[in-house]
Amino acid sequence: MKSYDAIVIGGGHNGLVAAGLLAKAGKHVIVLEAGDRVGGGARTVEFHPGYRTSGLAHLVNRLAPEVVGELGLDPSLFAGEMAPTVVLDSETGPAILRGAYGEAIDGVSPGEAIAFGRMRAKLMMQAGILGRFLAKRPPRPGETGLGSLVDLGLAGLGLIGKGRDEARDFARMALMNVADIADEYLEDDRLKGLLAFDAVLGIHLGPRSPTSLLGLYYRLTGTALGARGGQFLPRGGMGSLAEALERAAIDHGAEIRVNAAVSRIFSAGGRIEGVALADGEKIASTLVVSAIHPVATLRRLLAPGDIDTGLSISLKNVRSKGDAAKLHLALDRVPDFAGVSSADARGRLVIARNVRHVEEAFNPAKYGEFSADPVMEITLPSLVDPSLAPPGGAVLSAVVQFAPYELREGWEVGRPKFLAAIMGALERHAPGIGASVVASELLTPVDIERRYNMPGGHWHHGELQVDQLLLNRPTFGVAGYDTPIDGLYLASAGSHPGGGISGLPGRNAARHILSRRAA
Numbered sequence: 001m002k003s004y005d006a007i008v009i010g011g012g013h014n015g016l017v018a019a020g021l022l023a024k025a026g027k028h029v030i031v032l033e034a035g036d037r038v039g040g041g042a043r044t045v046e047f048h049p050g051y052r053t054s055g056l057a058h059l060v061n062r063l064a065p066e067v068v069g070e071l072g073l074d075p076s077l078f079a080g081e082m083a084p085t086v087v088l089d090s091e092t093g094p095a096i097l098r099g100a101y102g103e104a105i106d107g108v109s110p111g112e113a114i115a116f117g118r119m120r121a122k123l124m125m126q127a128g129i130l131g132r133f134l135a136k137r138p139p140r141p142g143e144t145g146l147g148s149l150v151d152l153g154l155a156g157l158g159l160i161g162k163g164r165d166e167a168r169d170f171a172r173m174a175l176m177n178v179a180d181i182a183d184e185y186l187e188d189d190r191l192k193g194l195l196a197f198d199a200v201l202g203i204h205l206g207p208r209s210p211t212s213l214l215g216l217y218y219r220l221t222g223t224a225l226g227a228r229g230g231q232f233l234p235r236g237g238m239g240s241l242a243e244a245l246e247r248a249a250i251d252h253g254a255e256i257r258v259n260a261a262v263s264r265i266f267s268a269g270g271r272i273e274g275v276a277l278a279d280g281e282k283i284a285s286t287l288v289v290s291a292i293h294p295v296a297t298l299r300r301l302l303a304p305g306d307i308d309t310g311l312s313i314s315l316k317n318v319r320s321k322g323d324a325a326k327l328h329l330a331l332d333r334v335p336d337f338a339g340v341s342s343a344d345a346r347g348r349l350v351i352a353r354n355v356r357h358v359e360e361a362f363n364p365a366k367y368g369e370f371s372a373d374p375v376m377e378i379t380l381p382s383l384v385d386p387s388l389a390p391p392g393g394a395v396l397s398a399v400v401q402f403a404p405y406e407l408r409e410g411w412e413v414g415r416p417k418f419l420a421a422i423m424g425a426l427e428r429h430a431p432g433i434g435a436s437v438v439a440s441e442l443l444t445p446v447d448i449e450r451r452y453n454m455p456g457g458h459w460h461h462g463e464l465q466v467d468q469l470l471l472n473r474p475t476f477g478v479a480g481y482d483t484p485i486d487g488l489y490l491a492s493a494g495s496h497p498g499g500g501i502s503g504l505p506g507r508n509a510a511r512h513i514l515s516r517r518a519a
C-alpha cells in the first residue's frame, strides 16, 4: 500500500492551496481528484467546439492575498482590468459602478452618487472589521486562546476607534436585511436592486429576509486588484487561476492524481489511517485533509459509527441546497446590450431592476419553483480574452439566482422553461441575442452537483447564513477544520470562512494543521 505524509481529498482550488502549503512545509502530499482535471468550480471548460468559459465561478472578487503570497504565486497572473458593474434597466438606462464597488457611479443623479458613497464608506468600514476574521481559524468556545482574544479585542477596538456611533450602528445593522439598509440610504431603484442581488447571490434568502445584509458584507470582505470590493474577469477563464495553483502545488513537491475518486476514509481507534479509491486501491496516511463537501466527508466517506449520533444529526441538518444556475451561450456575434458601451460590456452586467424584482424572484424558489422574470449576473468573457470564442463570435456566462435544487416539476421538465424565461430577460436588454445563439448550456444546481461532485450544487458547500458561520461552520463540533477523528481535517468552502474563489478555507486549514503538528 502506498503511503504519504498527507492525503488531500479533492483538487478544487481549496484542496490545491492546502496541498501546496503542506508540501511547502516539507510534507509528502498527494491530491486525489475525482474529475479528469483539477480546479473544481474554478475550471475553464469548452462547452461547445471553439467556445470556452469559466465552468462555474467567472468573476475573481476574493482571492486572498495571503494565498498568493504564501504560495509564492506570480501576482501578475492574478492581475486584470477592474470590471465595472452595470445595472441594466431597459426604461431608464443603466447605472454603472466604476472602480471597486462604485468608487464612482455613472447614470444616477449627483445626489444619489453622494448617497451611495456614504453608504459604501459605511459598509466598507464594517466589512473591513469583519474581514479580520476571514484569514483566521474561527474562535471556539472553551478554546479561546490568547490569539482569539487578541483578534476579538482588535476587532472591538477597530470599531471603538471609529467612534461610539459607529459601534452602535454596526450592532444595529449587522443582522438587518439588505432591503431596509438600501432604503435608509438610497432612492435609485437600480442601485437598491444591485445591493439586494449581491447580498443574496448564492444564498437561499430574499433581500427582505432577516440577516440578508450579511451576504453583502461577505461580498465586500473580498479584495481583488488590491481593492476591497474589486472584481475582474481572469484571462483564460477561472481555469488559469486553478492551473497556477496546481503548478505551485507541484513545484512545492505535491503529487496530483486525477480520476481518483475517494470512496472511503479509514480510521481505527479514533485515528485516521488512510483512504480507499472507488477502484478499491488503498492509500495510507496519518493526515487526511478533505477539501470536498464536509457532510459528504463525515457522513458518506467515514464508516457509520465513526462519528457520534449527535454530530451526525447536526451534519444532516446543514442546509446545502443550491439556489444558483449557470448559463453558457455560444454566440455568433457580440451581443449589443442597450445603453452599454463596448468598454463597459467587458464588466459585469446585472439584471435586478429593484429590490422587489429580486424579492419576487426569490418567492417561488421557497416553493420549489422559479420566477418567469429571473435575476442574474452576466459576463462576456470573450471580450476580455478573445481566445475564448471563434473570430467574430462571443461567449456569454451568466449566474442566474433562484434556481431551486428541488424543482417541484423536476429539472428535466423545468429546464427548457427556465431557459426560455432567461432568454426572454436577455432579449429585453440585448434585442436579437436569441437569434445569435449557436449553442447553450444551462446547469441547474442538480447538474452542478453531478458535474462538479458538489453535493447540493451549493456555491458555499452549505448555506452562508448566520447560524452556519464561524464556530457553527459547517456545524458546531467540526468548526475550525478539526473533526472528531484525529488526523482528519476539513478544508473546503463548507468550512470557515465560506465559498467563493478565496483559497482561505484551504489555507487556514493547512496553517492550523502545521501549527498543531509543530506544537
Ligand SMILES: Cc1cc2nc3c(=O)[nH]c(=O)nc-3n(C[C@H](O)[C@H](O)[C@H](O)COP(=O)(O)OP(=O)(O)OC[C@H]3O[C@@H](n4cnc5c(N)ncnc54)[C@H](O)[C@@H]3O)c2cc1C
Pocket (backbone or CB within 6 Å): 009, 010, 011, 012, 013, 014, 015, 032, 033, 034, 035, 038, 039, 040, 041, 042, 056, 057, 058, 059, 060, 061, 062, 202, 260, 261, 262, 263, 291, 292, 293, 322, 324, 325, 326, 399, 448, 452, 453, 454, 457, 458, 459, 460, 461, 491, 492, 493, 494, 498, 499, 500, 501, 502
Ligand atoms: C453557479 C455558481 C457560480 C459561482 N460563481 C462564482 C464567482 O463568480 N466567483 C467566485 O469567487 N465564486 C463563485 N462560485 C463559488 C465557487 O465556485 C465555490 O465556492 C468554489 O468552487 C469552492 O471551492 P472548493 O475548492 O472548496 O470546492 P470545489 O470547487 O467544489 O472543488 C472540490 C473538488 O473535489 C472533487 N471531489 C469531490 N468529491 C470527491 C471525492 N470523493 N474524491 C475525490 N475528489 C472529489 C471535485 O471533483 C472538485 O474538483 C460560484 C458557484 C456556483 C455554484
